[in-house]
Amino acid sequence: xxxxxxxxxxxxxxxxxxxxVRFRKVGNLQYISHLDLQRTFxxxxxxxxLPLWYTKGFNPHIKMVFGMPLxxxxxxxxxxxxxxxxxxxSCEEVKARLNRELTDELAVLEVYPATEKFTxxxxxxxxxxxVTTGANAALAAQIDEVLQGGGLTVxxxxxxxxxxxxxxxxxxxxxxxxQEGLIFVCAKLSAAEGKYISPEALITALRAKTGxxxxxxxxxxxxxxxxxxxxxxxxxxxx
Amino acid sequence: MNEKISSILxxxxxxxxxxxxxxxxxxxxxxxxxxxxxxxFPDTYEIGMSNLGMRILYGSLNSDPDIWCERVFAPWVxxxxxxxxxxxxxxxxxxxxxxxxxxxxxxxxxxxxxxTTVLRVLELSRIPLLAAERGEEDPxxxxxxxxxxxPEPIADFFDCFSIGEGEDNLVEFTKLYIRMKEEGRYxxxxxxxxxxxxxxxxxxxxxxxxxxxxxxxxxxITPKFEDVPKQVxxxxxxxxxxxxxxxxxxxxxxxxxxxxIMLEVYRGCIRGCRFCQAGMIYRxxxxxxHEVLNKQARCLYxxxxxxxxxxxxxxxxxxxxxxxxxxxxxxxxxxxxxxxxLPSLRVDSFSRELxxxxxxxxxxxxxxxxxxxxxxxxxxxxxxxxxxDLMRAxxxxxxxxxxxxxxxxxxxxxTETAEDIEGIATLAKNVVHEFYQNKERPKGRSPQVTIxxxxxxxxxxxxxxxxxxxTMEMLREKQEYLGEKVTDRKVRYTHHDAxxxxxxxxxxxxxxxxxxxxxxxxxxxxxxxxxDEFFDYDxxxxxxxxxxxxxxxxxxxxxxxxxxxxWDVIDCGxxxxxxxxxxxRAYAAATTPNCREKCSGCGANRLxxxxxxxxxxxxxxxx
Numbered sequence: 057x058x059x060x061x062x063x064x065x066x067x068x069x070x071x072x073x074x075x076x077v078r079f080r081k082v083g084n085l086q087y088i089s090h091l092d093l094q095r096t097f098x099x100x101x102x103x104x105x106l107p108l109w110y111t112k113g114f115n116p117h118i119k120m121v122f123g124m125p126l127x128x129x130x131x132x133x134x135x136x137x138x139x140x141x142x143x144x145x146s147c148e149e150v151k152a153r154l155n156r157e158l159t160d161e162l163a164v165l166e167v168y169p170a171t172e173k174f175t176x177x178x179x180x181x182x183x184x185x186x187v188t189t190g191a192n193a194a195l196a197a198q199i200d201e202v203l204q205g206g207g208l209t210v211x212x213x214x215x216x217x218x219x220x221x222x223x224x225x226x227x228x229x230x231x232x233x234x235q236e237g238l239i240f241v242c243a244k245l246s247a248a249e250g251k252y253i254s255p256e257a258l259i260t261a262l263r264a265k266t267g268x269x270x271x272x273x274x275x276x277x278x279x280x281x282x283x284x285x286x287x288x289x290x291x292x293x294x295x
Numbered sequence: 296m297n298e299k300i301s302s303i304l305x306x307x308x309x310x311x312x313x314x315x316x317x318x319x320x321x322x323x324x325x326x327x328x329x330x331x332x333x334x335x336f337p338d339t340y341e342i343g344m345s346n347l348g349m350r351i352l353y354g355s356l357n358s359d360p361d362i363w364c365e366r367v368f369a370p371w372v373x374x375x376x377x378x379x380x381x382x383x384x385x386x387x388x389x390x391x392x393x394x395x396x397x398x399x400x401x402x403x404x405x406x407x408x409x410x411t412t413v414l415r416v417l418e419l420s421r422i423p424l425l426a427a428e429r430g431e432e433d434p435x436x437x438x439x440x441x442x443x444x445x446p447e448p449i450a451d452f453f454d455c456f457s458i459g460e461g462e463d464n465l466v467e468f469t470k471l472y473i474r475m476k477e478e479g480r481y482x483x484x485x486x487x488x489x490x491x492x493x494x495x496x497x498x499x500x501x502x503x504x505x506x507x508x509x510x511x512x513x514x515x516i517t518p519k520f521e522d523v524p525k526q527v528x529x530x531x532x533x534x535x536x537x538x539x540x541x542x543x544x545x546x547x548x549x550x551x552x553x554x555x556i557m558l559e560v561y562r563g564c565i566r567g568c569r570f571c572q573a574g575m576i577y578r579x580x581x582x583x584x585h586e587v588l589n590k591q592a593r594c595l596y597x598x599x600x601x602x603x604x605x606x607x608x609x610x611x612x613x614x615x616x617x618x619x620x621x622x623x624x625x626x627x628x629x630x631x632x633x634x635x636x637l638p639s640l641r642v643d644s645f646s647r648e649l650x651x652x653x654x655x656x657x658x659x660x661x662x663x664x665x666x667x668x669x670x671x672x673x674x675x676x677x678x679x680x681x682x683x684d685l686m687r688a689x690x691x692x693x694x695x696x697x698x699x700x701x702x703x704x705x706x707x708x709x710t711e712t713a714e715d716i717e718g719i720a721t722l723a724k725n726v727v728h729e730f731y732q733n734k735e736r737p738k739g740r741s742p743q744v745t746i747x748x749x750x751x752x753x754x755x756x757x758x759x760x761x762x763x764x765x766t767m768e769m770l771r772e773k774q775e776y777l778g779e780k781v782t783d784r785k786v787r788y789t790h791h792d793a794x795x796x797x798x799x800x801x802x803x804x805x806x807x808x809x810x811x812x813x814x815x816x817x818x819x820x821x822x823x824x825x826x827d828e829f830f831d832y833d834x835x836x837x838x839x840x841x842x843x844x845x846x847x848x849x850x851x852x853x854x855x856x857x858x859x860x861x862w863d864v865i866d867c868g869x870x871x872x873x874x875x876x877x878x879x880r881a882y883a884a885a886t887t888p889n890c891r892e893k894c895s896g897c898g899a900n901r902l903x904x905x906x907x908x909x910x911x912x913x914x915x916x917x918x
Contacts, residue, residue, distance in 0.1 A: 058597050061627065084316030087304050088548040092311055096548050100318075102631075103600030116632060129305045157600075161316050274381045277302035 060105035066143035072109040074140050075150060076170035076295075082131040082281070083161040089128050094120065096162075097137060104153040107143030123174050124247050124285065127254050132282035134180075138170050168295070177294045179228050179286040180247040182255045185279040186239040188268045195268070196234035199241065202265045203230040203258075210257040223261050226253040228290050244290055255280045297391050299383060307374045311549040312340040315388045319545040319598075321353070322389055323363040329473045332356050332465075333387050333397040333434070335367035337404075337412040338825065343368045344545070345553035347607065348440065348461075349403055354541030355462045362469050365389040366545075367400070369412050369823070370419070378419060385419040394420035399469060400434045402453075404442035407802035408795070408825040410449055413438075414817035417452070424817060426454045426501060431483055435472070439465075443498075444529075444576055445755040445862035448802055450500035451810035455487055458496045458865055459529030460562075462539045467494055492522040496530035499523070503864060505807050511848060513806055513859040528866040529576070534905040535562060535583045542594050555603040555636075556595045558588060560620070564609035565890035565908060567897075568666070569677045569881050570708065572754040573609055575874075576867045578899035580890060582906040585616040589623040596633060603634050611637045612644030613891075621652055642680055642688040650695050660699035661692045667708060668718025674884045675710050677877070682722065689726050694735040699743045700726055706773045706790070707751035707765035709881065716773055719746060720780035727785045745787045748777065750796035754803050755862040756869065758877035761854040764800045766847070767793055794832035798824075800850035801839075806861035809849075812842040870898035 081093070088096070097120060101108055110116040123136030141150075147167040154164045188195070202208070208223040228244035245253050259278060263269050269276050285294040304310035325331075334353055336343030343349060343366070356364035365387035370378065378385070384393045394400060400422070402413050414424055417436070423429045426436065438446065439457040446456045457464050471490055475481040491499040502523045506514040518525055532538040547554070563580035564573065583591075592604055604624065608614065621635065628635060635652070642663045665685055667673045673680060689700055704719050723744045730742040750770050753762045765773070770793035781788045802809065816838045823829040839846050854860065856875060863871075873896060880887055887895050891908050894900075900909035 059593070060597050060631070064630070084301075084314040085548075087310035087314035089309075089311060092548045092550065095550060095554075096546070098602075099546065099600030101600070102602070103597060105597075110632065128310060157318065159316060159318055272381060273302045273306055274299040274383070277298070277305070 058105070060103065063105050063107040063143065063145075066107050066145060068143055069141070072140045072142045074138050074170045075147060076168055077137045077139060077150075077154065077164055078166040079135050079137065079158075079162060079164045080131075080133045081126065081135050081162055082133070085159075085161040086129055086131045090122070090125060094122070100154060100157045101139060104150075104157045106139070106150060106153060107141050107145055109140040109142040121174070124177060124180060124252065125254075126282065127256050130182075130255050130280040130282060133165070134282055134285050136174070136285065138174075172295060175249055176287055177285045178246070178248045178288040179244045179290050180255075180282055181242070181244050181284045181286060182258075183281045183283055184239075184241040184243065184255075184258070185281075186241070186268065187237075187278065188239065188276045189271070190268075191234070191237055191239050193234045195266070196232050196239050198266060199239060199262060199268075200230070200232040202262060203227065203232065203241070203243075208261045208265070210253075210260050212257075221253070221257075223253065223257055226251065227258075244286065247285065255282065297386075299381070300386060300391060303374075303377050303381060303383065307377060308371065309549060312368070313370065313374065313388075315391070317545050317547055319543050320389055321357045321364070321545075323357075325363070325390075327360075328363045329361040329476075330363075330398045330469050331396070332362055332364040332469055333367050333394050333400045334364050335394075335400060335402050335413075335416055337369055337402055337409040337416055338823075339371060340368040340547070341549060341551050344547045344549075344551040346403065346405065347557045347559060348405075350541055350544065351539065352401075352403075352461050352465060353545070354543070355539040356465060356469065358539065359466055359470070361473055362466070365397075367394055367416065369416050372823070375415075375419065375822075384421050385416065395422050395434065397434045398472060400436050401457075401465065402436070402438045402440075404438050404440040404449075406825060407442055407448075407799050408830070409442075410802060410813055411816050411821035411824045413449070414452065414813065415822040418817065424814065425451055427451070429454070429483070435483065435486070437465075437468070441572065441576060442803075444572070444865055444867055445803065445805070446498060446500065446865070447505075447807045447861040448805035448809035449813065450807050451814070453500065454483070455490060455500070456498045457530075458498055458527055458867075460532050462532055464494065464496050464530050468497065488520065488523070491524070492520075496527065498527040498865065500807075507808075511808075512855070513861055513863075515859060516861075516864045526864060526866045528902075529868060531579075531581075531868070531902050531904065532562075533581070533903045535581045536587045536905070540591055542591075542598060544595065544599050546599060553605070554601070555605050556592065556599060556601045557605050557607050558592050558595070559583070560588060560606050560608040560611060560614050562608070563899075563907075565613050566610055566679065567677055567877070567887055567889065567895070569675070569758040569877055570666075570705065570751060570754070572757050575756050575869050575897075577609070578869055578897060579902060579904040579907045579909045581904045582615060584906065585620040585623065588620055592624060593627060596628075596631070602632065603636060604628065605636045605638055607638065610641055612641050612649075613889075625652065643684040645688040645691060647691050647695060650691060660701060661689075661697055662701040662703070663688060664703035665722065666703065666705050667711075667715060668704065668720070668722055669715045671884055672708060672711060672715045672718070674886050675881050676708055677881070677886050679886055679889065682725070685722070686725065686729050689729055690733055693730050693733045693737070693742070696737050698730075698737055698740050699745070701745045701747060702726070704746060704748045705751050706748050706777070707770050709751075709759060709762045710884075711773075713776065716777050717780050719748065719777055720782070720786070723781065723786045724783045727783055742785050743787065744783075744785060745789065746781070748774070748788070748790040750791055750793050752796055752800045752803060755860070756865075756867045756874070758874045758881060760804070760860070760874060761856060761858075761878065763853040764797065764850045766851050767797055770796070792827070792830075795830055797846065797850055798830075798832070798835050801844075801846045804849045804854075804861070806849075809844060812838050812844045815842050868897075868899040868902045873897040
């Protein structure tokens with residue numbers, strides 16, 4: 057049996073330290089909402105026995121800051137979470153302890169001291185895998201044309217109502233491939249604060265323009281995987 | 296989970312209910328196990344995952360290397376629609392395999408209104424609804440939980456029931472299944488017969504003939520074979536310290552209704568409220584020792600990271616070791632920022648000290664259950680709570696800074712008069728008055744007293760099991776009358792839907808003839824009747840009418856004391872004679888002391904039990 061009180065014996069840090077946790081969220085876990093993920097992590101951090109820093113005040117709580125939002129139904133290899141500890145514990149130890157409390161579909165890939173702010177994230181790179189009945193090179197070419205052609209719009213829902221968004225203006229680059237009966241799209245989309253665009257928007261636009269993915273979801277389906285968070289140059293990975 | 300299901304998940308509400316993949320979920324190698332058990336909670340994932348019993352039985356079955364137990368929940372209506380459109384049968388949560396492929400499918404029956412959902416789950420699984428129509432390849436369907444104590448209304452749909460506490464019982468049952476398969480002598484009939492004859496607590500409805508009198512009452516329930524018990528006695532775990540305890544918990548991602556550590560402190564109840572089924576069927580009282588509880592709580596905290604521990608049992612303040620337990624818990628819960636809550640406080644035990652210790656009371660609201668408005672009626676139901684106890688408790692609360700008090704009552708209790716109903720309004724008004732009299736009350740704030748009134752439902756295995764439920768008209772009149780009597784603006788009045796209570800009474804006290812009505816209900820698409828938005832009273836009445844069932848016969852009829860009751864085939868430990876004595880005392884408005892003050896000879900002590908307060912349990916009582 058483990059006992060998490062070991063954390064109370066570690067040396068105190070002069071200042072609370074912010075650590076950045078990069079984790080994957082794939083497979084079944086793509087269906088877990090952001091709110092549920094927050095609650096899950098608040099418990100994972102506790103049962104991992106990390107020396108967490110608690111806010112001072114009437115209702116002490118731990119500090120967690122997540123990077124970009126990820127819509128339900130999309131997978132990711134680059135989810136970011138900042139946590140704060142108040143006693144000495146190595147990044148490797150934090151990673152090992154977290155992974156003992158997680159499953160493969162929600163595994164921690166890396167833990168490191170956070171230096172850059174999340175506001176430096178400007179783009180995100182996504183890989184789309186599309187399974188559709190009429191998939192062939194011609195359809196792939198058609199999809200490519202639609203994406204390159206510009207003028208794509210999507211309706212974005214927000215608290216203040218619905219508004220039309222120019223999707224093309226949010227696409228940095230796209231690449232379409234047809235391989236072994238599947239269509240792959242690699243896309244770099246805006247992810248900066250205030251300009252973030254959901255990766256689902258691209259599917260919605262393709263569905264409207266080409267008619268794909270509008271039939272029986274058990275025969276036609278797609279997977280979205282977020283691969284990397286990128287800086288303003290659209291190339292360098294955000295860390 | 297297969298790709299077909301996974302792609303449907305992108306099109307439904309709250310897909311996290313179905314996706315699985317939770318930390319702590321048990322995955323086994325299909326080739327290395329001998330039996331697959333699908334444990335079904337016939338309601339949504341969020342409700343099922345809040346159920347402590349399901350967590351215990353899941354752990355207990357999976358602790359056996361030959362058995363793989365998976366969970367099954369009722370998919371919400373939008374998912375059911377997709378399953379029909381895309382031809383997907385219901386699957387088990389862990390493997391994604393169809394439920395119909397399992398060896399045994401178990402249903403936990405926590406409330407009567409889930410029956411139609413049970414049938415929907417069978418239908419979505421493509422398992423024949425009627426036990427008589429199942430073939431050798433179909434799973435064995437077993438039911439358990441509190442509603443299994445009167446299994447007769449749903450007897451047609453179940454191959455068998457496990458009566459009582461299932462931790463050891465279900466494993467033994469599944470082991471027999473494995474053994475008979477291995478020995479090559481398994482047939483459905485042979486297995487069910489042998490289970491009924493050799494395993495305690497197993498009731499197989501098809502092995503009994505039920506005959507009826509002309510007036511529709513039961514004449515006799517007779518076993519078809521000599522080796523099948525005439526009465527099936529429930530099974531219990533004698534020593535709660537040694538009961539299976541799930542150290543590893545499945546952590547739901549989607550928020551469960553009760554999303555916290557539930558620490559079961561003891562089973563049973565010493566109180567003996569005469570309307571309360573739980574207080575009777577879980578007897579004898581068996582406590583866990585505080586040392587064991589503290590260890591288990593610590594272990595659960597380390598394995599879950601929950602920020603709240605709820606001490607659960609029917610009346611937590613009756614636990615004899617509450618003081619040492621809370622003291623030991625607080626030693627480590629405080630530094631770890633974990634809060635404690637005690638959900639079932641009695642007014643006569645509520646003290647300032649307890650309130651300060653317990654976090655649930657950090658909220659501005661407190662809940663008590665006087666159940667009835669006058670002392671006379673509280674004596675009739677043996678609630679053993681006096682108005683001065685309530686006033687003392689609310690004063691403690693007000694002095695401690697609380698302003699909101701919620702009070703639970705019941706309408707339609709036996710012998711209830713207009714005076715008793717008015718008493719509810721008076722009691723609430725007195726609580727408001729008490730607030731203003733209290734010099735330590737929170738200054739500048741006004742009190743809010745909420746009275747929540749449910750309808751009395753006579754339940755099997757209670758001293759009130761024979762009583763007639765008030766008719767709908769009477770219940771509604773009473774609800775209206777109370778509404779007129781509540782004049783204080785600081786008192787808020789809410790009441791249950793009498794129509795639901797009426798149907799619940801029919802299902803609670805029904806016999807096998809109700810099977811026809813439930814089958815018709817299933818065919819007409821009934822499901823989720825425990826949910827207000829799906830409950831349709833008129834449709835229920837129509838279904839009863841077309842199946843030749845008079846609901847009043849089950850709900851509103853005073854049953855005869857000598858009548859054979861549909862549930863007489865079950866022995867819950869407490870004797871019928873005790874219920875009769877208690878009923879007489881009720882009509883004399885005489886209270887019965889609690890089990891610790893004086894044994895009233897209910898009979899449950901013959902089942903044994905360690906750390907109990909029963910006489911005769913003494914030999915096993917050593918700590």
